Amino acid sequence: xxxxxxxxxxxxxxxxxxxxxxxxxxxxxxxxxxxxxxxxxxxxxxxxxxxxxxxxxxxxxxxxxxxxxxxxxxxxxxxxxxxxxxxxxxxxxxxxxxxxxxxxxxxxxxxxxxxxxxxxxxxxxxxxxxxxxxxxxxxxxxxxxxxxxxxxxxxxxxxxxxxxxxxxxxxxxxxxxxxxxxxxxxxxxxxxxxxxxxxxxxxxxxxxxxxxxxxxxxxxxxxxxxxxxxxxxxxxxxxxxxxxxxxxxxxxxxxxxxxxxxxxxxxxxxxxxxxxxxxxxxxxxxxxxxxxxxxxxxxxxxxxxxxxxxxxxxxxxxxxxxxxxxxxxxxxxxxxxxxxxxxxxxxxxxxxxxxxxxxxxxxxxxxxxxxxxxxxxxxxxxxxxxxxxxxxxxxx
Amino acid sequence: xxxxxxxxxxxxxxxxxxxxxxxxxxxxxxxxxxxxxxxxxxxxxxxxxxxxxxxxxxxxxxxxxxxxxxxxxxxxxxxxxxxxxxxxxxxxxxxxxxxxxxxxxxxxxxxxxxxxxxxxxxxxxxxxxxxxxxxxxxxxxxxxxxxxxxxxxxxxxxxxxxxxxxxxxxxxxxxxxxxxxxxxxxxxxxxxxxxxxxxxxxxxxxxxxxxxxxxxxxxxxxxxxxxxxxxxxxxxxxxxxxxxxxxxxxxxxxxxxxxxxxxxxxxxxxxxxxxxxxxxxxxxxxxxxxxxxxxxxxxxxxxxxxxxxxxxxxxxxxxxxxxxxxxxxxxxxxxxxxxxxxxxxxxxxxxxxxxxxxxxxxxxxxxxxxxxxxxxxxxxxxxxxxxxxxxxxxxx
Numbered sequence: 001x002x003x004x005x006x007x008x009x010x011x012x013x014x015x016x017x018x019x020x021x022x023x024x025x026x027x028x029x030x031x032x033x034x035x036x037x038x039x040x041x042x043x044x045x046x047x048x049x050x051x052x053x054x055x056x057x058x059x060x061x062x063x064x065x066x067x068x069x070x071x072x073x074x075x076x077x078x079x080x081x082x083x084x085x086x087x088x089x090x091x092x093x094x095x096x097x098x099x100x101x102x103x104x105x106x107x108x109x110x111x112x113x114x115x116x117x118x119x120x121x122x123x124x125x126x127x128x129x130x131x132x133x134x135x136x137x138x139x140x141x142x143x144x145x146x147x148x149x150x151x152x153x154x155x156x157x158x159x160x161x162x163x164x165x166x167x168x169x170x171x172x173x174x175x176x177x178x179x180x181x182x183x184x185x186x187x188x189x190x191x192x193x194x195x196x197x198x199x200x201x202x203x204x205x206x207x208x209x210x211x212x213x214x215x216x217x218x219x220x221x222x223x224x225x226x227x228x229x230x231x232x233x234x235x236x237x238x239x240x241x242x243x244x245x246x247x248x249x250x251x252x253x254x255x256x257x258x259x260x261x262x263x264x265x266x267x268x269x270x271x272x273x274x275x276x277x278x279x280x281x282x283x284x285x286x287x288x289x290x291x292x293x294x295x296x297x298x299x300x301x302x303x304x305x306x307x308x309x310x311x312x313x314x315x316x317x318x319x320x321x322x323x324x325x326x327x328x329x330x331x332x333x334x335x336x337x338x339x340x341x342x343x344x345x346x347x348x349x350x351x352x353x354x355x356x357x358x359x360x361x362x363x364x365x366x367x368x369x370x371x372x373x374x375x376x377x378x379x380x381x382x383x384x385x386x387x388x389x390x391x392x393x394x395x396x
Numbered sequence: 397x398x399x400x401x402x403x404x405x406x407x408x409x410x411x412x413x414x415x416x417x418x419x420x421x422x423x424x425x426x427x428x429x430x431x432x433x434x435x436x437x438x439x440x441x442x443x444x445x446x447x448x449x450x451x452x453x454x455x456x457x458x459x460x461x462x463x464x465x466x467x468x469x470x471x472x473x474x475x476x477x478x479x480x481x482x483x484x485x486x487x488x489x490x491x492x493x494x495x496x497x498x499x500x501x502x503x504x505x506x507x508x509x510x511x512x513x514x515x516x517x518x519x520x521x522x523x524x525x526x527x528x529x530x531x532x533x534x535x536x537x538x539x540x541x542x543x544x545x546x547x548x549x550x551x552x553x554x555x556x557x558x559x560x561x562x563x564x565x566x567x568x569x570x571x572x573x574x575x576x577x578x579x580x581x582x583x584x585x586x587x588x589x590x591x592x593x594x595x596x597x598x599x600x601x602x603x604x605x606x607x608x609x610x611x612x613x614x615x616x617x618x619x620x621x622x623x624x625x626x627x628x629x630x631x632x633x634x635x636x637x638x639x640x641x642x643x644x645x646x647x648x649x650x651x652x653x654x655x656x657x658x659x660x661x662x663x664x665x666x667x668x669x670x671x672x673x674x675x676x677x678x679x680x681x682x683x684x685x686x687x688x689x690x691x692x693x694x695x696x697x698x699x700x701x702x703x704x705x706x707x708x709x710x711x712x713x714x715x716x717x718x719x720x721x722x723x724x725x726x727x728x729x730x731x732x733x734x735x736x737x738x739x740x741x742x743x744x745x746x747x748x749x750x751x752x753x754x755x756x757x758x759x760x761x762x763x764x765x766x767x768x769x770x771x772x773x774x775x776x777x778x779x780x781x782x783x784x785x786x787x788x789x790x791x792x
Contacts, residue, residue, distance in 0.1 A: 155753065155754055163754065163755060164753065164754070164755070166753075213634075214633055214634045226721070228721075230626055230627075230631060230633075231626075231629065231631075231632065233627065235626060235627075235722070236627065236723075237610055237626075237722055237723025237724065237758070238609075238610045238723050238724060238725035238758060238759055238760070239723060239754070239758055239759050240723065241720075241723040241753075241754040241758045242721065242722060242723045243721060244720040244721065244753045244754070245720065245721060246753075247720055247751075247753040248717055248720065249646075249713065249751060250645075251648070252647070252648075259753055261750075261751070317645065321644055321717055321721070322721065324637075324640040324641065324643055324644065325622070325624075325638065325639060325640065325641060325717070325718065325721060325722070326631070326633055326638060326721070327632075327633025327634050327635060327636065327637040327638045328633065328634060329634035354657075355643075355645060355657070357551065357560065357562075357637075357640045357642075357643040357655055358551055358559065358560070358635070358637040358640070359559060359560070362633070362634060362635055362637045363634055363635050364634070
């Protein structure tokens with residue numbers, strides 16, 4: 001637990017994180033079990049548990065352990081006094097989700113966005129307005145807001161600036177800094193991350209494939225992106241620009257992409273590309289347009305089936321690149337792809353199996369996301385808990 | 397260090413690994429420094445260091461620390477009593493490397509291989525013959541052989557079976573089991589891994605980019621493969637089938653690939669593909685053919701330059717897929733690509749920059765491997781040390 005150069009605060013945080021981690025895996029459990037399980041001495045565990053009780057992050061239960069001897073007081077995690085807020089900026093609008101630190105959902109709102117053509121300034125104003133309302137609702141419920149994380153369909157650097165979001169028409173927007181300045185709440189940390197990276201976090205923590213060590217989730221509602229968990233950990237890369245599968249060139253000299261190139265997966269098989277192929281354009285109400293698409297697909301409309309089969313084939317080739325490079329155990333179809341999964345899957349499976357070098361696509365399962373509407377904001381609420389899980393207690 | 401369920405042997409191994417790891421990073425250092433740096437108590441450190449001294453894995457030096465007080469005996473790693481053997485099976489032949497556990501090279505041999513058409517049985521016999529000679533040479537030098545690791549250009553499963561090696565014409569060869577049975581030395585563990593995965597290990601440990609957290613090495617001598625380090629750790633995926641960038645389809649309906657598909661990167665830009673484009677066929681002596689190619693490229697032969705520029709463009713697109721998905725800090729050109737690097741790099745850089753979605757290719761540097769001939773067997777010698785670095789002492 002202790003490294004030679006760590007100062008006292010670091011050691012306390014490391015030990016606190018170890019106690020919280022043990023409780024997350026093993027609770028209910030006694031102080032003695034925590035000491036044995038973490039290798040910390042009993043005095044340290046008693047002191048840390050005391051602080052966690054006082055801060056209402058842990059509570060005692062009357063339950064007793066099932067063995068001989070005097071009954072021990074058992075501990076469980078508590079998180080009901082704290083909450084985080086997750087927000088998603090997408091072409092279909094803004095979504096806000098509030099969860100307490102135990103994972104209980106407090107609020108879930110969707111707002112039609114300011115539109116792709118509105119530019120970053122209007123979107124930032126709309127996000128901050130939504131965040132303020134969410135903070136107010138969370139605080140009215142008696143909880144302290146620990147942080148806000150915002151997901152964006154684009155390249156996000158380590159400072160939370162959006163380097164490029166072709167689907168939104170953004171480049172070089174210092175989103176985190178501008179959101180924090182406009183919000184004006186220095187007590188509430190704001191972070192920004194890629195939408196797919198946050199989405200796969202939700203699946204990895206809460207979905208039916210939770211805990212899968214090599215897990216990928218694809219989203220295609222605005223751009224096409226992949227959130228990637230490798231060996232149990234979120235992939236981050238050198239500067240954070242990972243999972244940009246949307247700009248794999250599948251068809252040399254294919255249709256023009258928002259990024260300025262041609263034949264990218266995104267130009268062939270993103271939701272906007274699919275809607276445009278079916279209807280000739282994108283409506284002002286893409287949500288309604290998607291519902292119509294799903295109804296027509298369910299009714300086996302020939303034109304829609306043809307477009308979805310072609311999109312599925314392109315997605316299968318894109319997933320094959322992920323499979324050949326990363327050998328995931330599960331690839332989840334997220335967002336609108338989840339709603340269209342039964343129509344896309346046959347073509348995806350066929351193309352994937354043809355284009356994967358490993359037999360049986362390296363054992364990869366393709367499935368629909370459990371959170372087609374909320375994976376990104378749900379993952380964002382978990383991401384905003386990161387300082388706490390690393391042992392940094394909330395500001396008082 | 398201690399987990400609740402670990403038995404005594406596990407705890408000893410974990411603590412031993414911690415002491416060896418600390419020594420690798422910090423030696424020369426005192427027993428007291430090891431205790432402070434690992435969090436182990438002094439009695440445990442004294443006992444472990446005693447065992448390591450007795451097993452000649454550590455030795456004492458007369459050096460003293462540069463501060464007031466009585467001089468402490470300092471410890472350094474020793475590895476001169478033990479060695480591992482790394483072997484590479486490639487289309488250009490077999491390579492064997494022996495290193496002692498301190499990383500000192502003991503032997504390095506290259507043998508013309510039995511040829512791609514010889515089939516697995518002849519190759520296994522040739523590998524075992526080479527391994528026996530290497531074991532004998534290492535033992536004559538007074539060292540104990542800790543293990544043998546063999547690198548193969550293909551998909552290797554967790555049992556060390558080669559599921560598919562298109563460049564060798566192999567499928568479903570239980571290589572590890574057959575090598576171990578033919579060698580008949582149960583005291584010497586044999587492991588098998590993908591050549592590129594072993595090659596990048598050599599770069600990550602010993603090359604000029606050692607320690608780079610997000611590092612990739614490409615090889616193209618037989619198939620085209622990528623060895624991948626993500627966040628400081630070798631990428632393994634669900635079943636071990638990672639880095640198969642050679643079968644990314646770059647040109648729909650392009651030239652036929654050994655895997656049965658068309659237009660794969662490997663069919664366009666592997667060394668065999670380059671040689672065939674230049675000379676119309678692959679010679680019996682591909683090593684000599686490669687040297688001729690390099691001479692002609694150095695002399696700016698127009699036909700060779702054209703082929704290498706096209707191959708570089710395809711490689712740039714393949715590397716762009718890695719960059720868009722993984723955002724590596726460094727991509728190394730390994731094997732024959734390293735020898736051809738100055739001729740391939742301009743086209744690689746141009747295509748990579750055009751096809752990467754992140755500005756400046758996400759900060760990625762392209763460079764030539766430091767070990768064009770020996771990355772795989774060198775990485776294999778390091779891989780064979782894995783049990784020791786995990787704290788399992790050699791058999792007596």
